[in-house]
Amino acid sequence: MPTQSPPETKARALGINHVALEVDDVNAALDFYSQIVEFSLRGRHESMAFIDLGDQFIALMEKRTQSPDKHRHFGLVVDDKNTVKKTLEALNVKLLPGEFLDFIDPWGNRVQIVQYSDIQFTKAPHVLRGMGLKQLDKSDEAVQALADKGMAPEKNLGQ
Template structure:
C-alpha cells in the first residue's frame, strides 16, 4: 500500500463528506431509518433530505434507478451495534447472512452496521461534543490499529 506524500502531484483523499442514497419516498425513508437509529435532520431540499452525522451526512434523494445492491454497501457507524440488531429483529427486518450486520432497506440500499468502538474510524472530540456526545471508547484492538498509524487517541 502506498501513501502519497504532501508534496505529491495528486490530491490526497481525506475522508467521506457524505453518501447519497436513492429512495422512492424521502419521508418514508426518514421514517424507516428513524425506527432503527436516532438522528437529527440537517435539512431538506426538493426531493431530498439530509441526515446529520456531525461533520458528515447521508443525503436521501427520491427516485431509485438501479437494482437492489448485492455487494455494494456503506458502513453506518453506531455507538451500540447490539441495540441496532435487536431493533432490526423487533421490526422484522431481515439481516443478511455473514459475519457482519447487514440489511437491505426497502429501496434496495445495502447497509452494514459498524460498532464505533471496534474500528479505526474516529470522530474528533469537538465533533462529538457538537453532537452532544461526551465520550466514545475504543477497543484495545482499535486503539492498537490507530497507534500503528500514529493516530492513537489521547
Template sequence: MNKDTAPLKTRAVGINHVALEVEDIEAALDFYGNLFEFKLRGRHEHMAFIDLGDQFINLSEKRSQGPDTARHFGLVVDDREPLRQALKAAGVRILPGPGLDFLDPWGNHVQVVEYRSIQFTKAPHILRGMGMEDLDKTKEALEELVQKGMAP
C-alpha cells in the same frame, strides 16, 4: 522524475456524505427514524439530509437501479445490539454473515460496524458535540491506529 518535479496529487481526506436512493423521502425518514436516533440536517426538493456529526447521509428520491448485492456502505454506530433488535422488530431481514448487514426497503445494503472496533475515529470535540464523548476503542483498534502513526 524525481520527487521535487513529480506532479502533486490531491489527497483524499475522508467522506463528507453518502447518498442513498429511495422511492419516498417520508417513508425513508420513518424507516431510518425507527432504527436510529438522528437529527434532520435539512431538506431540498426530493432530498433529505440526516446528520452524523460532521458527516451526513443524503436521502435522494427516485431509485434508478435495482437492489445492491455487493455494493454497500459501512455505517458506524455506538452499539450494534439495539439496532439488531430494532431491525428484527421492524421485520427487516438481516443478511447472513458474521456482522450486521441489512437491505433497507429500497435495496440499499447497509453494513453496520461499531465505533470501538474499527480505526475510524472522530475528533474529541466532534464526539462531545454528538453527546458521545464516552465512546472508547478496543485494544485492537488502537493498535491499528498506532501502526499508522494515528494514535489518539
C-alpha cells in the same frame, strides 16, 4: 495529440463527507431509518433530506432507478451495534448472512452497521500521525459547525 502525465503529487483522501442513498419516498425513508437509529435532520431540499451525522451526513434522494445492491454497501457507524440488531429483528428486517450486520433497506440500499469502538473512525492526532499527516486544519465554517454542536476542537487537529 500528446497525452499529459498526471502530476507527481496527488491529493490525499481524508474521509467521506456524505453518502447519497436513492429511495422511492424520502418521508418513508426518514420514518424507516428513525425507527433504527436516533438522528437529527440536517435539512430538506426539494426531493432530498439530509440526516446529520456530526460533521458528515447521509443524503436521501428520491427516484431510485437501479436494482437492489448485492455487494455495494456503505457502513453506518453506531455506538451500539447490538441494539441496532435487536431493533432490526423487532422490525422484521431481514439480516443478510455473513460475519457483518448487513441488511437491505426497503429501497434496495445495502447497509452495514459498524460499531464505533471497533473501527479507526476519528481523525485524532495519533491517527493523523499514523496517516503521515502532521496537521489537519478545518475551515472556520467547519469549526463553527462543530462548535454549534459542542464538538469544537481545542486547537487544530494534529498540532
